[in-house]
Amino acid sequence: AQSVTQPDIHITVSEGASLELRCNYSYGATPYLFWYVQSPGQGLQLLLKYFSGDTLVQGIKGFEAEFKRSQSSFNLRKPSVHWSDAAEYFCAVGAWGGSYIPTFGRGTSLIVHP
Amino acid sequence: NAGVTQTPKFQVLKTGQSMTLQCAQDMNHNSMYWYRQDPGMGLRLIYYSASEGTTDKGEVPNGYNVSRLNKREFSLRLESAAPSQTSVYFCASSPNSSGGRDTQYFGPGTRLTVL
Numbered sequence: 001a002q003s004v005t006q007p008d009i010h011i012t013v014s015e016g017a018s019l020e021l022r023c024n025y026s027y028g029a030t031p032y033l034f035w036y037v038q039s040p041g042q043g044l045q046l047l048l049k050y051f052s053g054d055t056l057v058q059g060i061k062g063f064e065a066e067f068k069r070s071q072s073s074f075n076l077r078k079p080s081v082h083w084s085d086a087a088e089y090f091c092a093v094g095a096w097g098g099s100y101i102p103t104f105g106r107g108t109s110l111i112v113h114p
Numbered sequence: 115n116a117g118v119t120q121t122p123k124f125q126v127l128k129t130g131q132s133m134t135l136q137c138a139q140d141m142n143h144n145s146m147y148w149y150r151q152d153p154g155m156g157l158r159l160i161y162y163s164a165s166e167g168t169t170d171k172g173e174v175p176n177g178y179n180v181s182r183l184n185k186r187e188f189s190l191r192l193e194s195a196a197p198s199q200t201s202v203y204f205c206a207s208s209p210n211s212s213g214g215r216d217t218q219y220f221g222p223g224t225r226l227t228v229l
Binding site: 002009031032034036041042043044045046049051090093094095101102104105106107 | 118147154155156157159162172204206214215217218220221222223
């Protein structure tokens with residue numbers, strides 16, 4: 001079965017600073033990887049996803065993520081954070097066969113200081 | 115195109131009361147899911163339905179039942195609510211019946227408090 005770890009419960013950055021949110025997964029084959037964002041009081045929305053091919057994936061709202069097989073990681077990055085990026089971010093890993101429901105990490109709460 | 119809708123948005127119950135959370139999607143998706151979200155626990159899957167007429171247990175099914183009424187609707191029932199079921203409940207849907215590569219589309223959530 002697959003699993004995913006988001007080591008940081010909270011991350012605080014200043015507006016305009018760069019951002020990196022960490023995600024590590026455990027799965028025996030190439031996984032399907034996702035980042036979702038949850039704004040306060042809202043449901044989750046897909047930011048980006050990786051299935052195969054280019055390991056650097058571009059998403060909405062200026063986010064990108066890089067799949068590193070050797071490190072079992074799929075970290076989310078943004079070069080310059082805006083106050084509106086304050087939200088909860090979830091990494092998820094999916095797999096074909098067996099349990100095909102994506103498994104979600106516990107989330108990282110992003111706080112943006114003006 | 116409303117996407118995934120959930121009713122109600124908020125609910126307060128007393129211990130032992132029952133209620134049904136409603137979910138509907140208008141995207142002709144095959145799969146539907148119910149999650150609960152608790153602080154520090156992320157999203158935990160309660161039940162899912164890979165297609166009309168089928169349902170399966172997820173990680174935390176105890177105390178819940180579900181019905182896939184038709185392709186559009188997937189309801190979650192609490193027969194005898196307990197304070198441990200205080201949570202935010204999310205319904206989601208995805209296009210296909212199998213494959214972990216599907217994007218999930220989430221509703222806005224139902225905030226449930228059990229006193």
